[in-house]
Amino acid sequence: MSRVHVVAAVIRRADGQVLLAQRSASQHQGGLWEFPGGKVEAGEAVEAALARELREELGIEVSASRPLITVSHDYPDKQVLLEVREVGAFTGEPHGAEGQPLAWVAPRDLTSYEFPQANRPIVAAARLPDQYLITPDDQDPGQLLRGIRQAVANGIGLIQLRAPDGYDPKYRDIAVDAVGLCAGKAQLMLKGPLEWLGDFPAAGWHLTAAQLRKYAAKGRPFPTSRWLAASCHNAEELALAEQMGVDFVTLSPVQATQTHPEATPLGWEQVQGLIAGFNQPVFVLGGVGPQQREQAWQAGAQGVAGIRAFWPHVE
Template sequence: MKRVHVAAAVIRGADRQILLARRAAEQHQGGLWEFPGGKVEAGEVVRDALARELAEELGIEVRQARPLIQVHHDYPDKQVLLDVWEVSAFGGEPHGAEGQPLAWVSPQQLDDYPFPAANQPIVTAAQLPERYLITPQGLEPGELLRGVRQALAEGVRLVQLRAPNMFDAQYRDLAVDIQGLCAGKAQLMLKGPLEWLGDFPAAGWHLTAAQLRQYAAKGRPFPASRWLAASCHGAEELALAAQMGVDFVTLSPLQPTQTHPDAAPLGWDKAAELLRGSNIPAYLLGGVGPEHLEQAWQAGAQGVAGIRAFWPQT
Protein backbone atom coordinates (compact mmCIF):
# COMPACT_ATOMS: atom_id res chain seq x y z
CA MET A 1 0.00 0.00 0.00
CA LYS A 2 1.49 3.33 -1.06
CA ARG A 3 1.87 5.91 1.68
CA VAL A 4 -0.03 9.12 0.89
CA HIS A 5 2.11 12.23 1.48
CA VAL A 6 0.05 15.09 2.91
CA ALA A 7 1.13 18.65 3.68
CA ALA A 8 -0.82 20.08 6.63
CA ALA A 9 -0.70 23.36 8.49
CA VAL A 10 -1.05 24.54 12.07
CA ILE A 11 -2.16 28.07 11.17
CA ARG A 12 -1.84 30.59 13.99
CA GLY A 13 -3.68 33.89 14.03
CA ALA A 14 -2.33 37.06 15.60
CA ASP A 15 -3.90 35.99 18.92
CA ARG A 16 -2.17 32.56 18.73
CA GLN A 17 -5.49 30.80 18.05
CA ILE A 18 -5.35 27.90 15.61
CA LEU A 19 -7.50 27.37 12.51
CA LEU A 20 -9.30 24.05 12.06
CA ALA A 21 -11.44 22.70 9.22
CA ARG A 22 -14.05 19.94 9.32
CA ARG A 23 -13.81 17.11 6.82
CA ALA A 24 -16.79 16.46 4.57
CA ALA A 25 -18.89 13.44 5.53
CA GLU A 26 -17.97 11.56 2.32
CA GLN A 27 -14.20 11.97 2.85
CA HIS A 28 -11.86 9.50 4.56
CA GLN A 29 -12.35 10.11 8.32
CA GLY A 30 -15.33 12.27 7.34
CA GLY A 31 -16.97 14.56 9.88
CA LEU A 32 -13.82 14.87 12.01
CA TRP A 33 -11.80 18.07 12.39
CA GLU A 34 -8.35 18.49 10.84
CA PHE A 35 -5.48 20.85 10.27
CA PRO A 36 -5.93 22.23 6.72
CA GLY A 37 -3.82 20.91 3.86
CA GLY A 38 -3.78 18.27 1.16
CA LYS A 39 -1.76 15.83 -0.94
CA VAL A 40 1.77 16.57 -2.09
CA GLU A 41 1.96 15.91 -5.83
CA ALA A 42 4.82 13.86 -7.31
CA GLY A 43 7.96 15.98 -7.53
CA GLU A 44 6.39 18.85 -5.59
CA VAL A 45 8.29 20.62 -2.80
CA VAL A 46 6.34 20.26 0.47
CA ARG A 47 6.21 23.97 1.23
CA ASP A 48 4.96 24.67 -2.30
CA ALA A 49 2.27 21.99 -1.90
CA LEU A 50 1.22 23.54 1.41
CA ALA A 51 0.97 27.02 -0.14
CA ARG A 52 -1.06 25.66 -3.07
CA GLU A 53 -3.46 23.68 -0.88
CA LEU A 54 -4.07 26.57 1.53
CA ALA A 55 -4.72 28.94 -1.36
CA GLU A 56 -7.23 26.48 -2.83
CA GLU A 57 -8.93 25.50 0.45
CA LEU A 58 -8.83 28.75 2.42
CA GLY A 59 -7.98 31.52 -0.04
CA ILE A 60 -4.87 32.59 1.87
CA GLU A 61 -1.26 33.25 0.88
CA VAL A 62 1.41 31.67 3.11
CA ARG A 63 4.03 34.25 4.09
CA GLN A 64 5.86 32.61 6.99
CA ALA A 65 6.06 28.88 7.72
CA ARG A 66 8.44 26.38 9.24
CA PRO A 67 8.43 22.59 9.82
CA LEU A 68 6.60 21.45 12.97
CA ILE A 69 6.37 17.63 12.95
CA GLN A 70 6.17 14.61 10.62
CA VAL A 71 3.72 11.84 11.48
CA HIS A 72 3.60 8.36 9.90
CA HIS A 73 0.27 6.63 10.55
CA ASP A 74 -1.28 3.42 9.27
CA TYR A 75 -5.07 3.21 9.09
CA PRO A 76 -6.63 -0.15 8.18
CA ASP A 77 -7.38 1.20 4.69
CA LYS A 78 -4.73 3.87 4.21
CA GLN A 79 -1.14 4.79 5.07
CA VAL A 80 -0.29 8.47 5.46
CA LEU A 81 2.73 10.70 6.03
CA LEU A 82 1.59 14.00 7.47
CA ASP A 83 4.19 16.69 6.81
CA VAL A 84 3.07 19.40 9.22
CA TRP A 85 4.20 23.02 9.11
CA GLU A 86 3.41 25.92 11.41
CA VAL A 87 2.12 28.94 9.50
CA SER A 88 2.65 32.09 11.55
CA ALA A 89 1.96 34.75 8.91
CA PHE A 90 -0.41 34.77 5.94
CA GLY A 91 -2.25 37.15 3.64
CA GLY A 92 -5.98 37.19 3.07
CA GLU A 93 -8.97 36.21 5.21
CA PRO A 94 -9.39 32.43 5.63
CA HIS A 95 -12.72 31.07 4.44
CA GLY A 96 -14.03 27.62 3.56
CA ALA A 97 -13.49 27.91 -0.19
CA GLU A 98 -14.73 24.32 -0.65
CA GLY A 99 -17.71 24.77 1.68
CA GLN A 100 -15.97 23.26 4.71
CA PRO A 101 -16.79 24.66 8.19
CA LEU A 102 -13.87 26.44 9.91
CA ALA A 103 -13.15 27.19 13.57
CA TRP A 104 -10.54 29.30 15.37
CA VAL A 105 -9.67 27.66 18.70
CA SER A 106 -7.13 28.14 21.48
CA PRO A 107 -4.40 25.50 21.85
CA GLN A 108 -6.12 24.23 25.02
CA GLN A 109 -9.46 23.85 23.18
CA LEU A 110 -7.92 21.42 20.69
CA ASP A 111 -8.58 18.64 23.21
CA ASP A 112 -12.34 19.25 22.80
CA TYR A 113 -12.40 18.53 19.05
CA PRO A 114 -12.52 15.04 17.48
CA PHE A 115 -9.58 14.47 15.11
CA PRO A 116 -8.44 11.51 13.01
CA ALA A 117 -6.10 9.28 15.03
CA ALA A 118 -3.07 10.38 12.98
CA ASN A 119 -3.57 13.95 14.21
CA GLN A 120 -2.92 13.39 17.92
CA PRO A 121 0.84 14.11 17.79
CA ILE A 122 0.03 17.29 15.83
CA VAL A 123 -2.39 18.42 18.56
CA THR A 124 0.36 17.91 21.12
CA ALA A 125 2.97 19.72 19.00
CA ALA A 126 0.56 22.64 18.52
CA GLN A 127 0.12 22.93 22.29
CA LEU A 128 3.79 22.70 23.25
CA PRO A 129 6.18 25.69 23.21
CA GLU A 130 9.50 25.72 21.38
CA ARG A 131 11.66 25.99 24.54
CA TYR A 132 11.86 23.63 27.51
CA LEU A 133 13.66 24.95 30.59
CA ILE A 134 15.34 22.43 32.90
CA THR A 135 16.44 23.81 36.26
CA PRO A 136 20.17 23.63 37.14
CA GLN A 137 21.32 21.35 39.94
CA GLY A 138 23.22 22.55 42.98
CA LEU A 139 21.12 25.67 43.64
CA GLU A 140 19.40 26.50 46.90
CA PRO A 141 15.56 26.54 46.90
CA GLY A 142 15.50 30.33 47.11
CA GLU A 143 17.76 30.61 44.05
CA LEU A 144 15.59 28.17 42.12
CA LEU A 145 12.42 30.09 42.99
CA ARG A 146 13.95 33.39 41.89
CA GLY A 147 15.23 31.88 38.65
CA VAL A 148 11.92 30.24 37.75
CA ARG A 149 10.04 33.47 38.55
CA GLN A 150 12.33 35.41 36.20
CA ALA A 151 12.13 32.74 33.48
CA LEU A 152 8.33 32.92 33.57
CA ALA A 153 8.51 36.70 33.25
CA GLU A 154 10.72 36.18 30.17
CA GLY A 155 8.08 33.97 28.54
CA VAL A 156 9.17 30.41 29.38
CA ARG A 157 6.06 28.17 29.27
CA LEU A 158 7.46 24.69 30.01
CA VAL A 159 9.61 24.04 33.08
CA GLN A 160 11.16 20.86 34.45
CA LEU A 161 12.09 20.94 38.14
CA ARG A 162 15.28 18.87 38.14
CA ALA A 163 17.14 18.78 41.45
CA PRO A 164 18.81 15.34 41.68
CA ASN A 165 20.91 16.25 44.73
CA MET A 166 17.99 17.39 46.91
CA PHE A 167 16.45 15.34 49.67
CA ASP A 168 12.96 14.09 48.76
CA ALA A 169 11.20 16.25 51.37
CA GLN A 170 13.02 19.39 50.20
CA TYR A 171 12.21 18.64 46.54
CA ARG A 172 8.53 18.08 47.33
CA ASP A 173 8.28 21.35 49.27
CA LEU A 174 9.98 23.21 46.44
CA ALA A 175 7.65 21.55 43.90
CA VAL A 176 4.62 22.95 45.76
CA ASP A 177 6.07 26.46 45.64
CA ILE A 178 7.08 26.31 41.98
CA GLN A 179 3.72 24.79 41.03
CA GLY A 180 2.14 27.91 42.53
CA LEU A 181 4.46 30.16 40.52
CA CYS A 182 3.66 28.32 37.26
CA ALA A 183 -0.13 28.30 37.72
CA GLY A 184 -1.73 29.96 34.71
CA LYS A 185 1.65 30.79 33.16
CA ALA A 186 3.54 27.60 32.37
CA GLN A 187 3.35 23.83 32.54
CA LEU A 188 5.48 22.36 35.34
CA MET A 189 7.06 18.94 34.82
CA LEU A 190 8.25 17.10 37.94
CA LYS A 191 10.62 14.16 38.37
CA GLY A 192 10.56 11.47 41.00
CA PRO A 193 8.84 8.25 42.09
CA LEU A 194 5.47 7.59 40.45
CA GLU A 195 4.07 7.14 43.96
CA TRP A 196 4.12 10.95 44.18
CA LEU A 197 1.79 11.43 41.23
CA GLY A 198 -1.36 11.85 43.28
CA ASP A 199 0.20 14.60 45.40
CA PHE A 200 0.77 16.96 42.45
CA PRO A 201 -2.33 16.71 40.23
CA ALA A 202 -1.60 19.91 38.30
CA ALA A 203 1.94 18.88 37.34
CA GLY A 204 3.13 16.79 34.44
CA TRP A 205 5.76 14.09 34.93
CA HIS A 206 9.11 13.66 33.21
CA LEU A 207 10.36 10.08 33.39
CA THR A 208 14.03 9.16 33.47
CA ALA A 209 15.25 6.65 30.90
CA ALA A 210 15.41 4.06 33.69
CA GLN A 211 11.76 4.70 34.64
CA LEU A 212 10.78 4.49 30.99
CA ARG A 213 12.38 1.06 30.71
CA GLN A 214 10.74 -0.05 33.95
CA TYR A 215 7.19 1.15 33.28
CA ALA A 216 6.71 1.36 29.49
CA ALA A 217 4.96 -1.99 29.18
CA LYS A 218 2.33 -0.87 31.71
CA GLY A 219 1.22 2.11 29.62
CA ARG A 220 0.46 5.63 30.80
CA PRO A 221 0.35 6.00 34.60
CA PHE A 222 -2.33 8.72 34.37
CA PRO A 223 -4.93 10.04 31.89
CA ALA A 224 -4.18 12.10 28.78
CA SER A 225 -5.25 15.27 30.61
CA ARG A 226 -1.77 15.43 32.23
CA TRP A 227 1.49 15.82 30.36
CA LEU A 228 3.84 12.83 30.34
CA ALA A 229 7.40 13.12 29.04
CA ALA A 230 10.51 10.96 29.03
CA SER A 231 14.27 11.24 28.55
CA CYS A 232 15.46 9.31 25.49
CA HIS A 233 18.92 8.70 24.07
CA GLY A 234 18.31 6.43 21.09
CA ALA A 235 15.87 4.44 18.97
CA GLU A 236 15.10 1.81 21.64
CA GLU A 237 13.99 4.39 24.20
CA LEU A 238 11.99 6.33 21.59
CA ALA A 239 10.13 3.08 20.83
CA LEU A 240 9.44 2.55 24.54
CA ALA A 241 8.16 6.13 24.79
CA ALA A 242 5.74 5.42 21.94
CA GLN A 243 4.65 2.18 23.60
CA MET A 244 3.93 4.05 26.83
CA GLY A 245 2.05 6.84 25.06
CA VAL A 246 4.18 9.74 26.30
CA ASP A 247 3.31 13.20 24.99
CA PHE A 248 6.84 14.41 24.29
CA VAL A 249 10.48 13.49 24.86
CA THR A 250 13.90 15.00 25.23
CA LEU A 251 16.50 13.47 22.91
CA SER A 252 20.07 13.81 24.16
CA PRO A 253 22.90 14.49 24.19
CA LEU A 254 22.98 16.28 20.87
CA GLN A 255 26.45 17.73 21.46
CA PRO A 256 29.11 17.37 24.19
CA THR A 257 28.09 18.94 27.51
CA GLN A 258 29.77 19.92 30.76
CA THR A 259 27.26 17.93 32.81
CA HIS A 260 27.71 14.66 30.85
CA PRO A 261 31.23 14.80 29.37
CA ASP A 262 31.44 11.01 28.94
CA ALA A 263 28.19 10.60 26.98
CA ALA A 264 28.64 10.03 23.25
CA PRO A 265 26.86 12.89 21.43
CA LEU A 266 24.30 12.03 18.75
CA GLY A 267 25.12 14.91 16.41
CA TRP A 268 22.60 16.64 14.16
CA ASP A 269 22.44 13.99 11.42
CA LYS A 270 21.80 11.08 13.81
CA ALA A 271 19.22 13.10 15.75
CA ALA A 272 17.37 13.93 12.53
CA GLU A 273 17.43 10.26 11.53
CA LEU A 274 15.99 9.20 14.91
CA LEU A 275 13.26 11.85 14.72
CA ARG A 276 12.22 10.67 11.24
CA GLY A 277 11.46 7.29 12.82
CA SER A 278 9.32 8.73 15.62
CA ASN A 279 5.92 10.45 15.79
CA ILE A 280 6.56 11.99 19.22
CA PRO A 281 7.31 15.72 19.60
CA ALA A 282 10.93 15.93 20.76
CA TYR A 283 13.16 18.57 22.29
CA LEU A 284 16.83 18.31 21.44
CA LEU A 285 19.00 18.60 24.57
CA GLY A 286 22.72 18.91 25.21
CA GLY A 287 24.92 21.73 24.02
CA VAL A 288 22.06 23.64 22.38
CA GLY A 289 20.41 26.97 23.09
CA PRO A 290 17.92 29.42 21.57
CA GLU A 291 20.31 30.10 18.69
CA HIS A 292 19.84 26.47 17.54
CA LEU A 293 16.04 26.64 17.23
CA GLU A 294 15.94 26.95 13.44
CA GLN A 295 18.38 24.05 13.04
CA ALA A 296 16.32 21.96 15.48
CA TRP A 297 13.12 22.59 13.50
CA GLN A 298 14.83 21.60 10.26
CA ALA A 299 15.98 18.37 11.96
CA GLY A 300 12.36 17.55 12.83
CA ALA A 301 12.35 18.60 16.49
CA GLN A 302 9.70 20.47 18.46
CA GLY A 303 12.42 22.78 19.72
CA VAL A 304 15.31 22.81 22.16
CA ALA A 305 15.65 22.05 25.86
CA GLY A 306 18.37 23.44 28.03
CA ILE A 307 19.69 24.10 31.50
CA ARG A 308 22.31 26.83 31.43
CA ALA A 309 21.25 28.08 27.98
CA PHE A 310 17.80 29.05 29.27
CA TRP A 311 18.43 29.76 32.94
CA PRO A 312 18.08 33.50 33.68
CA GLN A 313 21.15 35.37 34.82
CA THR A 314 19.70 36.34 38.20
Protein backbone atom coordinates in the same frame (compact mmCIF):
# COMPACT_ATOMS: atom_id res chain seq x y z
CA MET B 1 -0.47 -0.28 0.04
CA SER B 2 1.37 2.94 -0.82
CA ARG B 3 1.65 5.67 1.79
CA VAL B 4 -0.40 8.80 1.01
CA HIS B 5 1.83 11.88 1.32
CA VAL B 6 -0.08 14.74 2.95
CA VAL B 7 0.97 18.23 4.01
CA ALA B 8 -0.89 19.97 6.84
CA ALA B 9 -0.61 23.40 8.44
CA VAL B 10 -0.75 24.61 12.01
CA ILE B 11 -1.82 28.16 11.12
CA ARG B 12 -1.26 30.51 14.03
CA ARG B 13 -2.51 34.07 14.11
CA ALA B 14 -1.07 36.93 16.17
CA ASP B 15 -3.06 36.08 19.33
CA GLY B 16 -1.70 32.49 19.25
CA GLN B 17 -4.97 30.84 18.23
CA VAL B 18 -4.80 27.95 15.76
CA LEU B 19 -7.09 27.40 12.74
CA LEU B 20 -9.05 24.15 12.41
CA ALA B 21 -11.28 22.91 9.60
CA GLN B 22 -14.02 20.28 9.79
CA ARG B 23 -13.95 17.37 7.35
CA SER B 24 -17.10 16.83 5.28
CA ALA B 25 -19.21 13.77 6.08
CA SER B 26 -18.30 12.21 2.69
CA GLN B 27 -14.52 12.26 3.38
CA HIS B 28 -12.37 9.62 5.06
CA GLN B 29 -12.76 10.30 8.83
CA GLY B 30 -15.68 12.60 7.95
CA GLY B 31 -17.04 15.01 10.56
CA LEU B 32 -13.78 15.17 12.51
CA TRP B 33 -11.68 18.33 12.84
CA GLU B 34 -8.27 18.64 11.19
CA PHE B 35 -5.40 20.98 10.45
CA PRO B 36 -5.90 22.37 6.92
CA GLY B 37 -3.89 20.87 4.05
CA GLY B 38 -4.04 18.08 1.51
CA LYS B 39 -2.18 15.63 -0.72
CA VAL B 40 1.27 16.38 -2.07
CA GLU B 41 1.24 15.70 -5.81
CA ALA B 42 3.96 13.55 -7.41
CA GLY B 43 7.11 15.64 -7.88
CA GLU B 44 5.68 18.58 -5.91
CA ALA B 45 7.73 20.24 -3.14
CA VAL B 46 6.06 20.17 0.27
CA GLU B 47 6.10 23.97 0.65
CA ALA B 48 4.58 24.39 -2.82
CA ALA B 49 1.86 21.84 -1.98
CA LEU B 50 1.09 23.68 1.25
CA ALA B 51 0.81 27.04 -0.52
CA ARG B 52 -1.47 25.52 -3.18
CA GLU B 53 -3.73 23.70 -0.71
CA LEU B 54 -4.18 26.72 1.57
CA ARG B 55 -4.91 28.95 -1.41
CA GLU B 56 -7.58 26.51 -2.66
CA GLU B 57 -9.09 25.62 0.73
CA LEU B 58 -8.86 28.90 2.63
CA GLY B 59 -8.11 31.64 0.13
CA ILE B 60 -4.88 32.71 1.88
CA GLU B 61 -1.28 33.15 0.74
CA VAL B 62 1.46 31.76 2.98
CA SER B 63 4.19 34.31 3.79
CA ALA B 64 6.26 32.25 6.25
CA SER B 65 6.28 28.61 7.36
CA ARG B 66 8.66 26.15 9.01
CA PRO B 67 8.73 22.41 9.74
CA LEU B 68 6.79 21.41 12.87
CA ILE B 69 6.44 17.59 12.96
CA THR B 70 6.28 14.61 10.59
CA VAL B 71 3.95 11.72 11.45
CA SER B 72 3.54 8.28 9.85
CA HIS B 73 0.25 6.61 10.67
CA ASP B 74 -1.41 3.38 9.57
CA TYR B 75 -5.21 3.27 9.49
CA PRO B 76 -6.85 -0.11 8.73
CA ASP B 77 -7.69 1.11 5.22
CA LYS B 78 -4.92 3.60 4.46
CA GLN B 79 -1.37 4.62 5.36
CA VAL B 80 -0.44 8.30 5.59
CA LEU B 81 2.73 10.35 5.89
CA LEU B 82 1.80 13.73 7.34
CA GLU B 83 4.34 16.53 6.97
CA VAL B 84 3.20 19.38 9.17
CA ARG B 85 4.41 22.97 8.87
CA GLU B 86 3.74 25.86 11.21
CA VAL B 87 2.44 28.89 9.32
CA GLY B 88 3.37 32.02 11.25
CA ALA B 89 2.43 34.62 8.61
CA PHE B 90 -0.10 34.76 5.79
CA THR B 91 -2.12 37.28 3.82
CA GLY B 92 -5.86 37.19 3.27
CA GLU B 93 -8.71 36.25 5.59
CA PRO B 94 -9.19 32.47 5.91
CA HIS B 95 -12.62 31.25 4.86
CA GLY B 96 -14.03 27.83 4.01
CA ALA B 97 -13.62 28.11 0.23
CA GLU B 98 -14.95 24.54 -0.16
CA GLY B 99 -17.84 25.10 2.27
CA GLN B 100 -16.01 23.57 5.23
CA PRO B 101 -16.64 25.02 8.75
CA LEU B 102 -13.59 26.72 10.32
CA ALA B 103 -12.71 27.52 13.94
CA TRP B 104 -9.97 29.56 15.60
CA VAL B 105 -9.03 27.69 18.77
CA ALA B 106 -6.72 28.51 21.71
CA PRO B 107 -3.96 25.86 21.90
CA ARG B 108 -5.07 24.74 25.38
CA ASP B 109 -8.58 24.04 24.00
CA LEU B 110 -7.45 21.82 21.10
CA THR B 111 -7.98 18.71 23.21
CA SER B 112 -11.74 19.48 23.29
CA TYR B 113 -12.00 18.77 19.54
CA GLU B 114 -12.21 15.34 17.93
CA PHE B 115 -9.42 14.67 15.39
CA PRO B 116 -8.40 11.70 13.23
CA GLN B 117 -6.04 9.42 15.20
CA ALA B 118 -3.03 10.47 13.11
CA ASN B 119 -3.47 14.04 14.35
CA ARG B 120 -2.81 13.34 18.03
CA PRO B 121 0.95 14.15 17.86
CA ILE B 122 0.14 17.28 15.82
CA VAL B 123 -2.22 18.48 18.55
CA ALA B 124 0.60 18.00 21.08
CA ALA B 125 3.08 19.86 18.83
CA ALA B 126 0.60 22.73 18.35
CA ARG B 127 0.16 23.05 22.12
CA LEU B 128 3.85 22.89 23.03
CA PRO B 129 6.30 25.82 22.87
CA ASP B 130 9.68 25.53 21.10
CA GLN B 131 11.80 25.90 24.25
CA TYR B 132 11.92 23.65 27.32
CA LEU B 133 13.69 24.97 30.41
CA ILE B 134 15.26 22.45 32.80
CA THR B 135 16.19 23.89 36.20
CA PRO B 136 19.85 23.77 37.29
CA ASP B 137 20.94 21.69 40.29
CA ASP B 138 23.29 24.16 41.99
CA GLN B 139 20.58 26.48 43.34
CA ASP B 140 19.13 26.66 46.83
CA PRO B 141 15.32 26.53 47.05
CA GLY B 142 15.00 30.32 47.17
CA GLN B 143 17.19 30.79 44.08
CA LEU B 144 15.30 28.06 42.23
CA LEU B 145 11.91 29.63 42.88
CA ARG B 146 13.14 33.13 41.98
CA GLY B 147 14.54 31.74 38.73
CA ILE B 148 11.29 29.96 37.89
CA ARG B 149 9.30 33.14 38.62
CA GLN B 150 11.60 35.12 36.31
CA ALA B 151 11.50 32.46 33.57
CA VAL B 152 7.69 32.49 33.61
CA ALA B 153 7.74 36.31 33.45
CA ASN B 154 10.12 36.03 30.46
CA GLY B 155 7.52 33.93 28.62
CA ILE B 156 9.00 30.44 29.07
CA GLY B 157 5.98 28.13 28.73
CA LEU B 158 7.43 24.71 29.64
CA ILE B 159 9.61 24.07 32.70
CA GLN B 160 11.03 20.89 34.18
CA LEU B 161 11.84 20.93 37.89
CA ARG B 162 14.88 18.68 37.83
CA ALA B 163 15.53 16.18 40.62
CA PRO B 164 19.31 15.72 40.52
CA ASP B 165 19.82 14.18 43.97
CA GLY B 166 17.27 11.45 43.85
CA TYR B 167 13.85 11.99 45.29
CA ASP B 168 14.18 13.71 48.63
CA PRO B 169 11.41 15.44 50.61
CA LYS B 170 12.86 18.90 49.88
CA TYR B 171 12.06 18.39 46.20
CA ARG B 172 8.39 17.90 47.07
CA ASP B 173 8.32 21.16 49.05
CA ILE B 174 9.86 23.09 46.16
CA ALA B 175 7.45 21.38 43.73
CA VAL B 176 4.43 22.67 45.69
CA ASP B 177 5.70 26.26 45.37
CA ALA B 178 6.72 25.78 41.72
CA VAL B 179 3.22 24.53 40.83
CA GLY B 180 1.84 27.77 42.27
CA LEU B 181 4.30 29.95 40.33
CA CYS B 182 3.46 28.24 37.03
CA ALA B 183 -0.33 28.02 37.48
CA GLY B 184 -2.11 29.38 34.42
CA LYS B 185 1.13 30.68 32.89
CA ALA B 186 3.48 27.77 32.16
CA GLN B 187 3.33 23.97 32.11
CA LEU B 188 5.40 22.50 34.94
CA MET B 189 6.89 19.02 34.48
CA LEU B 190 7.97 17.19 37.65
CA LYS B 191 10.25 14.19 38.16
CA GLY B 192 10.15 11.56 40.84
CA PRO B 193 8.54 8.29 41.89
CA LEU B 194 5.19 7.59 40.24
CA GLU B 195 3.76 7.22 43.76
CA TRP B 196 3.84 11.05 43.91
CA LEU B 197 1.60 11.49 40.87
CA GLY B 198 -1.60 11.96 42.85
CA ASP B 199 -0.07 14.74 44.96
CA PHE B 200 0.48 17.09 42.01
CA PRO B 201 -2.55 16.82 39.68
CA ALA B 202 -1.75 20.08 37.85
CA ALA B 203 1.77 19.02 36.91
CA GLY B 204 2.98 16.91 34.02
CA TRP B 205 5.52 14.13 34.62
CA HIS B 206 8.93 13.70 33.00
CA LEU B 207 10.22 10.14 33.26
CA THR B 208 13.88 9.22 33.47
CA ALA B 209 15.23 6.68 30.97
CA ALA B 210 15.37 4.17 33.85
CA GLN B 211 11.68 4.73 34.65
CA LEU B 212 10.86 4.37 30.96
CA ARG B 213 12.56 0.97 30.86
CA LYS B 214 10.78 -0.10 34.04
CA TYR B 215 7.24 1.06 33.25
CA ALA B 216 6.85 1.29 29.44
CA ALA B 217 5.14 -2.09 29.10
CA LYS B 218 2.41 -0.97 31.53
CA GLY B 219 1.39 1.97 29.34
CA ARG B 220 0.49 5.49 30.43
CA PRO B 221 0.25 5.90 34.21
CA PHE B 222 -2.46 8.58 33.88
CA PRO B 223 -4.97 9.90 31.29
CA THR B 224 -4.05 11.94 28.20
CA SER B 225 -5.38 15.10 29.87
CA ARG B 226 -2.00 15.34 31.65
CA TRP B 227 1.39 15.80 29.96
CA LEU B 228 3.74 12.80 30.01
CA ALA B 229 7.35 13.11 28.79
CA ALA B 230 10.51 11.02 28.93
CA SER B 231 14.28 11.35 28.58
CA CYS B 232 15.63 9.38 25.61
CA HIS B 233 19.14 8.81 24.26
CA ASN B 234 18.76 6.18 21.52
CA ALA B 235 16.31 4.36 19.24
CA GLU B 236 15.48 1.73 21.88
CA GLU B 237 14.35 4.35 24.41
CA LEU B 238 12.36 6.21 21.74
CA ALA B 239 10.54 2.94 20.95
CA LEU B 240 9.74 2.48 24.65
CA ALA B 241 8.45 6.07 24.84
CA GLU B 242 6.16 5.37 21.89
CA GLN B 243 4.99 2.13 23.51
CA MET B 244 4.17 4.01 26.72
CA GLY B 245 2.23 6.69 24.86
CA VAL B 246 4.25 9.72 25.99
CA ASP B 247 3.34 13.15 24.62
CA PHE B 248 6.91 14.32 23.98
CA VAL B 249 10.54 13.47 24.74
CA THR B 250 13.94 15.02 25.15
CA LEU B 251 16.67 13.47 22.99
CA SER B 252 20.24 13.92 24.17
CA PRO B 253 23.08 14.68 24.03
CA VAL B 254 23.21 16.37 20.64
CA GLN B 255 26.64 17.83 21.32
CA ALA B 256 29.26 17.50 24.07
CA THR B 257 28.30 19.17 27.34
CA GLN B 258 30.14 20.23 30.49
CA THR B 259 27.54 18.56 32.72
CA HIS B 260 27.91 15.11 31.05
CA PRO B 261 31.42 15.01 29.55
CA GLU B 262 31.39 11.18 29.53
CA ALA B 263 28.34 10.93 27.24
CA THR B 264 29.01 10.36 23.52
CA PRO B 265 27.25 13.08 21.51
CA LEU B 266 24.71 11.92 18.92
CA GLY B 267 25.49 14.70 16.43
CA TRP B 268 22.88 16.43 14.27
CA GLU B 269 22.82 13.79 11.52
CA GLN B 270 22.00 10.95 13.93
CA VAL B 271 19.47 13.15 15.76
CA GLN B 272 17.67 13.80 12.47
CA GLY B 273 17.55 10.07 11.69
CA LEU B 274 16.20 9.18 15.14
CA ILE B 275 13.50 11.88 14.99
CA ALA B 276 12.44 10.70 11.51
CA GLY B 277 11.47 7.32 12.99
CA PHE B 278 9.54 8.78 15.94
CA ASN B 279 5.97 10.11 15.85
CA GLN B 280 5.88 12.50 18.81
CA PRO B 281 7.37 15.97 19.45
CA VAL B 282 11.08 15.91 20.34
CA PHE B 283 13.09 18.55 22.19
CA VAL B 284 16.80 18.21 21.48
CA LEU B 285 19.06 18.63 24.49
CA GLY B 286 22.78 18.81 25.19
CA GLY B 287 25.06 21.60 24.01
CA VAL B 288 22.19 23.51 22.41
CA GLY B 289 20.51 26.82 23.20
CA PRO B 290 18.01 29.24 21.67
CA GLN B 291 20.44 29.98 18.82
CA GLN B 292 20.14 26.32 17.65
CA ARG B 293 16.35 26.47 17.42
CA GLU B 294 16.30 26.83 13.62
CA GLN B 295 18.72 23.90 13.24
CA ALA B 296 16.53 21.83 15.56
CA TRP B 297 13.43 22.58 13.45
CA GLN B 298 15.21 21.56 10.27
CA ALA B 299 16.21 18.28 11.98
CA GLY B 300 12.52 17.60 12.68
CA ALA B 301 12.49 18.64 16.34
CA GLN B 302 9.83 20.58 18.21
CA GLY B 303 12.56 22.80 19.63
CA VAL B 304 15.44 22.98 22.06
CA ALA B 305 15.75 22.10 25.74
CA GLY B 306 18.45 23.13 28.12
CA ILE B 307 19.57 24.29 31.52
CA ARG B 308 22.16 27.07 31.43
CA ALA B 309 21.22 28.47 28.02
CA PHE B 310 17.68 29.16 29.25
CA TRP B 311 18.06 29.85 32.97
CA PRO B 312 17.45 33.55 33.70
CA HIS B 313 20.09 35.59 35.50
CA VAL B 314 18.56 36.38 38.88
CA GLU B 315 20.30 38.39 41.62
